[in-house]
Amino acid sequence: MIIVPSMIRLTAQRQAILDMINTSERHWDADELARSLSDSGQSIGIATVYRGLATLEEAGLIESIQLADKKRYERADKAHHDHMICTACGSIEEFAHATIESLQLSVAAEKGFAVSGHQLVMFGLCRKCTQGEQK
Amino acid sequence: MIIVPSMIRLTAQRQAILDMINTSERHWDADELARSLSDSGQSIGIATVYRGLATLEEAGLIESIQLADKKRYERADKAHHDHMICTACGSIEEFAHATIESLQLSVAAEKGFAVSGHQLVMFGLCRKCTQGEQK
DNA sequence: ATGGTAATGATAATGATTATCGTTCCATCC
């Protein structure tokens, strides 16, 4: 499958957002990003941050996951993966499992459902928090 | 595993909410529920609807899925399943797949992650909307 | 340079959910 990102103008603001995301392994929300950009001297209006994130995602340059309260963005230059989120410390771990992926598609196919995207999130305690638990 | 729902008082309002959910196959949001209750003569304050839904869920009497914009509730008296959501008509289809479930747990176990819950949602076009598409 | 379109930024608006607070309901104890 060939992805053809619609041509967008890489303005200074969009470039700053993209750089911030691409040079990190974090899953950013709009506010964190705006604050971080501001701290690094590159202050961008919050509305522009939201618009920039949406535009960059449409262009396929970044990806997002929709969590309960907010949307979080991450770099798009890694293979597809899903997430495990620690309900204690908030850390996000990634995982990929080819069999799970293909089983999803086959289940959908059985139902005549044409999948365009999916999101699998597991909640629980990460290793660190599980250990720290037994006080 | 034995589930012990904390004892809650089944007030008239909570009962009305529970009945509405249990006698349907829908995935309700708070507003739809309040409106429907109002239509059926059983009008309940919107704040009470929100509180009732949260309380009933904690007690294990209903379940929820968190979608992008809002939370939707459904009856808890069926086996665990996940969802496929049509991005054209909004319909929600359910599916269950034991292998996917167990693979999830094994992936988590590998990472030392203690899973307490998960949510798998696929987005795309349902059979009906796929067919109606070719105009 | 100039006109036109896209992007930006400050701010208002929106929509779902939660917080507040005075009132009402209930179970329990004289």
Place this chain on the structure above:
DNA sequence: GGATGGAACGATAATCATTATCATTACCAT
């Protein structure tokens, strides 16, 4: 049977993430 303290309600204000407005600015192509 009535007093009483806590739980639940309902109306409404507040919150929070996101989107809409709109005047201003930047960029592109004649």
